[in-house]
Amino acid sequence: MALTKRSARLAAGGLSLALTVAACGGGGTTDDAVDPLNTGDTTAPPTGGDTTPPPPPEPKGGTVELLVGSEFEHLDPQRNFVTNSGNFGRLIYRTLTIYKEVPGQPIEVVGDLAEEWKSNKAFTEWTFTLKDGLKYEDGSDITSADLKYGIERSFSPDLSEGAPYARDFLDCPGYKGPYVQGNNGGKGCEAITTPDDKTIVFKLNQPVSEFDFTASLPTFSPVPEAKDTKTEYDQRPFSSGPYKIQSYNRGQSMVLVRNEHWDQATDPVRTALPDKWNLSIGINPTTIDQRLLADSDPTAMSADTAVQAQSLGRLEQPGIAERVVPGTSQCIRYLSFNFLKPIMQDKALRQAIVYGVNREDYLTARGGPQFGDYVSSVIPESLQGFAPLPEYEIPPTGDPDKAKQFLAQSNYDGETLTMASLNEGQALAASEAMQESLGAIGIEVQLKQLAEDAYYTTVQDDKAAPDLIPAGWCPDWPSSSTVIPPVFGEDTSNPGQASVFNLSRYNDKRAGPQNNTWERMDEIRRTIPDPEEAGQAWQDLNAEIMADAPLLPLISDKFIYVHGSAITNFEISSNFGEPDLIKIGVDPEAAA
Amino acid sequence: MYQFIIRRLLALVVLLLVTSFLTFGLFILTPSNPAALACGKGCTDKRIEQINHTLGLDDPFLVQYGEYMKGLVVGRDFGSGTATINCPAPCFGRSFQNGEFVYDVIKRAMPITFSIAIGAAVLWLVVGVTIGVVSALYKGRFADKTGIGLSLIGVSLPIPFTGLVLIYLVAIKYAWLPPPDSTGASLFKDGFTPWWQTFILPWIALALLYSALYARLTRANMIETMGEDFIRTARAKGLPERTVIAKHGLRAGLTPLVTIFGLDLGGLLGGTVLTEAVFSLQGLGFTAVRAVLGQDLPMILGVTLFAAFFIIFANLVVDLLYAFIDPRVRLD
Numbered sequence: 001m002a003l004t005k006r007s008a009r010l011a012a013g014g015l016s017l018a019l020t021v022a023a024c025g026g027g028g029t030t031d032d033a034v035d036p037l038n039t040g041d042t043t044a045p046p047t048g049g050d051t052t053p054p055p056p057p058e059p060k061g062g063t064v065e066l067l068v069g070s071e072f073e074h075l076d077p078q079r080n081f082v083t084n085s086g087n088f089g090r091l092i093y094r095t096l097t098i099y100k101e102v103p104g105q106p107i108e109v110v111g112d113l114a115e116e117w118k119s120n121k122a123f124t125e126w127t128f129t130l131k132d133g134l135k136y137e138d139g140s141d142i143t144s145a146d147l148k149y150g151i152e153r154s155f156s157p158d159l160s161e162g163a164p165y166a167r168d169f170l171d172c173p174g175y176k177g178p179y180v181q182g183n184n185g186g187k188g189c190e191a192i193t194t195p196d197d198k199t200i201v202f203k204l205n206q207p208v209s210e211f212d213f214t215a216s217l218p219t220f221s222p223v224p225e226a227k228d229t230k231t232e233y234d235q236r237p238f239s240s241g242p243y244k245i246q247s248y249n250r251g252q253s254m255v256l257v258r259n260e261h262w263d264q265a266t267d268p269v270r271t272a273l274p275d276k277w278n279l280s281i282g283i284n285p286t287t288i289d290q291r292l293l294a295d296s297d298p299t300a301m302s303a304d305t306a307v308q309a310q311s312l313g314r315l316e317q318p319g320i321a322e323r324v325v326p327g328t329s330q331c332i333r334y335l336s337f338n339f340l341k342p343i344m345q346d347k348a349l350r351q352a353i354v355y356g357v358n359r360e361d362y363l364t365a366r367g368g369p370q371f372g373d374y375v376s377s378v379i380p381e382s383l384q385g386f387a388p389l390p391e392y393e394i395p396p397t398g399d400p401d402k403a404k405q406f407l408a409q410s411n412y413d414g415e416t417l418t419m420a421s422l423n424e425g426q427a428l429a430a431s432e433a434m435q436e437s438l439g440a441i442g443i444e445v446q447l448k449q450l451a452e453d454a455y456y457t458t459v460q461d462d463k464a465a466p467d468l469i470p471a472g473w474c475p476d477w478p479s480s481s482t483v484i485p486p487v488f489g490e491d492t493s494n495p496g497q498a499s500v501f502n503l504s505r506y507n508d509k510r511a512g513p514q515n516n517t518w519e520r521m522d523e524i525r526r527t528i529p530d531p532e533e534a535g536q537a538w539q540d541l542n543a544e545i546m547a548d549a550p551l552l553p554l555i556s557d558k559f560i561y562v563h564g565s566a567i568t569n570f571e572i573s574s575n576f577g578e579p580d581l582i583k584i585g586v587d588p589e590a591a592a
Numbered sequence: 593m594y595q596f597i598i599r600r601l602l603a604l605v606v607l608l609l610v611t612s613f614l615t616f617g618l619f620i621l622t623p624s625n626p627a628a629l630a631c632g633k634g635c636t637d638k639r640i641e642q643i644n645h646t647l648g649l650d651d652p653f654l655v656q657y658g659e660y661m662k663g664l665v666v667g668r669d670f671g672s673g674t675a676t677i678n679c680p681a682p683c684f685g686r687s688f689q690n691g692e693f694v695y696d697v698i699k700r701a702m703p704i705t706f707s708i709a710i711g712a713a714v715l716w717l718v719v720g721v722t723i724g725v726v727s728a729l730y731k732g733r734f735a736d737k738t739g740i741g742l743s744l745i746g747v748s749l750p751i752p753f754t755g756l757v758l759i760y761l762v763a764i765k766y767a768w769l770p771p772p773d774s775t776g777a778s779l780f781k782d783g784f785t786p787w788w789q790t791f792i793l794p795w796i797a798l799a800l801l802y803s804a805l806y807a808r809l810t811r812a813n814m815i816e817t818m819g820e821d822f823i824r825t826a827r828a829k830g831l832p833e834r835t836v837i838a839k840h841g842l843r844a845g846l847t848p849l850v851t852i853f854g855l856d857l858g859g860l861l862g863g864t865v866l867t868e869a870v871f872s873l874q875g876l877g878f879t880a881v882r883a884v885l886g887q888d889l890p891m892i893l894g895v896t897l898f899a900a901f902f903i904i905f906a907n908l909v910v911d912l913l914y915a916f917i918d919p920r921v922r923l924d
Contacts, residue, residue, distance in 0.1 A: 073689060073690045074690060156673075157645075157646055158671045158672060158675045160642055164639070177675075179673035180673040180674075181673055230674075230677070231670070231675060231677055234692075249700075250697075251697070251700065251874050252773075252774035252775060252874060253773070253774065280774075281774075282774065282872055282878070283773055284869060286756060287756075290760055294765065296771065451623075453624065453628040454623075454628070
């Protein structure tokens with residue numbers, strides 16, 4: 001995915017591949033996983049993850065000055081599919097499930113509105129039970145009907161910007177949302193049923209073993225029908241989270257105050273320490289830097305704007321160094337080799353490129369070592385099962401000798417290879433750096449420059465895609481099942497052909513004889529219940545695929561944040577690639 | 593006089609129509625794909641198609657233009673089923689980026705740009721003309737050289753530089769003023785103090801730039817005018833020097849100033865892009881840049897039409913002022 005200059009979009013597009021038979025997934029234990037009486041309905045025991053809320057770390061109170069660089073496009077949860085709004089949105093709405101991030105541990109899915117959940121053996125029917133004591137900002141109860149209505153809103157073409165998963169997975173074909181007259185005779189999306197106020201059942205049109213991960217997306221957030229202002233809901237979402245909007249001048253400022261009816265005991269991840277949030281929206285990134293570095297307001301911080309490149313030199317200074325927090329996102333950048341092109345089917349040539357690219361120059365073009373870590377795999381470090389791939393642990397400047405050896409072994413005869421590139425900015429400089437380093441070992445590369453809005457449509461087009469494609473991928477949710485299948489897997493609607501995000505067209509039948517890696521991907525989902533084991537299996541499969549050199553992993557995105565001296569619990573969420581807003585606190589003494 | 597005004601107003605309307613047509617045409621004809629931008633990652637062909645349809649981009653050019661124009665006059669409905677929402681006339685469409693009504697966004701942005709432009713204009717007029725007059729009267733002497741010298745330094749300082757330095761020194765390091773953002777930007781809603789505190793730095797930054805021009809113009813005009821016979825006559829009549837300078841000297845030299853001022857102010861009202869970006873103020877300029885980057889056609893059109901309107905209107909006012917200042921000018 002193109003990591004754009006502005007907000008990196010929430011990982012998207014990883015449609016779970018159609019599975020032939022269900023697998024045990026989710027977080028349950030294995031012993032009682034199969035129903036011995038084979039009544040066929042429930043398998044994995046009810047799971048809710050660890051829903052014990054942590055004792056909120058003191059201190060409580062204070063006001064956070066949140067400096068926001070880019071305006072929120074949509075605060076409406078069913079239209080919210082962008083990182084900065086997704087991170088912030090969790091302050092004002094809750095979802096069925098949510099991620100629990102503890103530094104140093106893999107990310108876990110826990111129940112947010114949901115107390116527990118279970119699915120049938122085939123992973124096509126999921127039942128969630130809501131907790132008690134869930135209330136909106138006006139004290140009214142959050143019910144399963146509200147959740148159903150909220151999810152149904154995402155089907156409306158008027159609110160189409162949100163995550164597509166409800167539309168893609170729920171089995172109500174042809175449903176066009178609740179704004180169509182009569183709302184399907186009052187039944188809405190028939191794949192969602194609410195037997196009582198605390199229960200919601202989903203019927204899926206395909207097995208989705210990780211539907212509990214899907215249910216953490218903002219789409220799965222409750223909206224009471226009476227409060228639905230439809231396309232105007234962006235201006236003032238009705239809060240189900242720990243804070244509510246007191247005032248919102250769009251594009252300029254916002255004030256959040258506490259939702260007194262939110263109950264900490266029901267919330268496993270949010271600490272809701274500050275009493276108030278004052279947002280200043282649309283602040284120039286240089287000004288954000290200046291303000292935060294000078295600590296002119298100790299309660300200030302930014303979530304969507306990291307330290308700018310020009311300020312990096314000041315980060316060592318005393319008074320600043322203690323407030324610097326580096327972080328990584330789960331986004332990996334790599335260079336794909338397009339197997340549909342006969343010349344790229346030459347393995348020795350691919351290996352020559354792997355050793356020939358100077359990743360240090362590439363990283364310098366992207367801003368320098370502060371902005372990336374070299375990686376050897378497309379699986380990010382924070383995922384279950386991650387392990388570096390030894391043969392891709394290449395020196396950052398490459399290995400020109402080895403590259404030339406492979407080049408000599410290949411059939412390369414001076415042809416000019418084409419490489420896609422954005423037509424401006426760091427991305428262009430980075431592509432040029434790669435082009436130059438390949439030129440130095442004797443491979444001619446020409447850049448095919450593309451405008452931002454045309455990049456992905458071009459490289460996904462089999463006819464227009466060039467030989468070498470710089471790309472990036474962020475997992476949809478913290479599991480390798482949203483990395484390996486999209487990046488190396490099959491297009492479920494066109495069997496035999498590569499997924500639209502598999503830019504290498506690896507294993508595509510049009511690129512040559514197919515191996516069995518796609519079947520093995522299915523198998524992992526089908527037969528391995530335990531997340532740790534599954535993580536290991538994905539890693540092994542990854543190693544096998546990478547032995548074929550379908551792409552060269554380049555870097556994982558890194559960035560640095562600075563915060564005011566009175567801000568506490570400032571941790572970077574690797575899921576969002578931003579400071580985790582639901583943990584932030586204010587130290588009243590330092591704020592004074 | 594009234595015939596003149598009516599004719600000019602008609603010309604304004606025609607010009608706006610032409611501008612809108614050209615802007616629309618340019619957007620549609622240049623290769624651009626706003627649906628892809630709005631779609632984001634994980635975009636499939638089907639979704640792009642759907643977004644194109646929601647945005648109305650799959651209609652032929654003239655239909656799209658017609659819908660837009662119709663909306664301006666009688667308003668337009670967006671959405672479907674029970675989510676239909678009416679955009680009252682004048683409807684400038686809905687932003688592709690976040691679905692807000694363009695007119696609402698512009699209504700929010702305009703006061704900010706106005707505050708910047710008008711405040712800066714007053715400041716640079718006062719400063720520039722004063723320096724110019726003083727320099728003219730003390731021509732060749734220290735006051736002249738200093739005044740012109742300072743204003744030349746001012747004109748060489750680009751806004752990104754002056755602005756950031758001012759922000760850093762005034763708002764951050766010494767904290768004499770709160771840091772720049774849009775929270776105090778509405779005079780009527782937020783009060784006088786937050787308002788001038790928000791805008792004083794942009795005013796200074798802009799005035800530094802523009803004063804030089806006005807100083808030099810005023811100086812040149814004054815020097816020429818003060819050498820005229822009628823000035824000698826005025827002095828011979830025994831009028832106090834102040835009256836000679838202000839009423840007779842300055843007024844005569846005003847015409848070129850008024851022209852330039854009209855153009856400058858009109859242009860600024862259309863969007864002080866750099867200033868707004870540097871000072872984190874979401875005025876028309878800022879909105880325009882965001883719209884262009886996001887290929888947000890309705891917003892681009894809206895901002896362009898407003899900017900064009902202000903420029904043309906400013907020109908009209910300038911022409912009227914001529915007749916007022918200089919009785920020799922006849923409007924025809």
